[in-house]
């Protein structure tokens with residue numbers, strides 16, 4: 085047996101050694117030293133084996149189940165920076181207002197039609213004004229705002245259907261304000 | 267902790283997978299409980315940092331449990347899961363800079379270094395050794411590190427490690443040998459290993 089083969093066998097050994105290797109080690113100082121180094125390293129490896137705490141176990145399982153249960157049936161949870169959403173509220177609401185007028189008005193959209201339509205259908209769009217730092221929590225299945233969170237709330241999220249995620253920038257705000265309309 | 271029935275607990279992994287696919291929550295929990303420890307050790311060795319390891323295990327189990335239909339039974343479930351956790355850990359390691367505490371001194375509230383104990387089984391010394399070992403592992407390429415960690419921590423066969431890494435068994439042997447040479451060389455410069 086050559087030294088290279090002996091050292092390689094020692095490296096990948098899980099305790100068992102061939103008779104040939106044993107014979108080689110008996111007369112080869114270099115390989116015997118390598119064998120000793122491997123044994124010391126293996127002892128170090130065993131002594132430093134990571135031990136997970138019960139707390140870590142519970143924490144990860146809770147995270148797995150909560151993440152798993154929030155995404156069944158084609159839904160996803162998205163987090164929004166409250167200041168970003170609040171800051172874009174006015175722009176999005178204004179844009180949505182025009183969208184509703186365009187789709188719900190019987191007349192061509194113009195200055196007069198806009199005003200008349202709005203007055204004729206006051207129930208279509210009801211703006212929810214957000215103060216800076218607030219974010220609406222919206223349940224899109226029930227189509228309702230469940231609550232408004234402040235900036236320091238860490239559970240800000242909007243539940244959306246996965247197929248809408250590809251054009252999220254537009255749909256998130258559109259759906260959010262559609263849900264707020266009553 | 268779990269409310270698993272005796273039937274589920276005594277079932278083999280393949281049976282649990284079938285039950286879990288059908289939506290059996292107890293079977294999902296049992297799969298997690300059964301494979302948690304090894305997954306954690308694997309991720310911890312690959313990443314070094316506790317928080318990163320827990321995130322990787324979480325990512326791995328989420329991927330596995332949400333895509334059980336992709337497990338085709340051509341290998342053991344444990345091998346399939348190890349591959350997923352390994353990939354999750356390597357992905358996470360690429361995305362986050364690998365942070366180790368090497369070079370940091372442990373000090374007491376008074377700013378003094380704690381007295382070290384002679385017994386290597388005692389926590390403080392083991393913490394130092396673990397940091398040294400983490401630092402040595404961090405210097406390996408992902409393929410060498412992964413091969414060695416799978417060999418030394420996962421109790422998988424060489425053939426199973428080869429399946430996970432997508433290379434021949436001979437390549438796995440070579441990687442383990444090369445990793446061990448580097449690890450023992452790094453550590454011998456820092457201690458009397």
Ligand SMILES: [Zn+2]
Nearest residue numbers: 087090112115
């Ligand atoms: Zn030799």
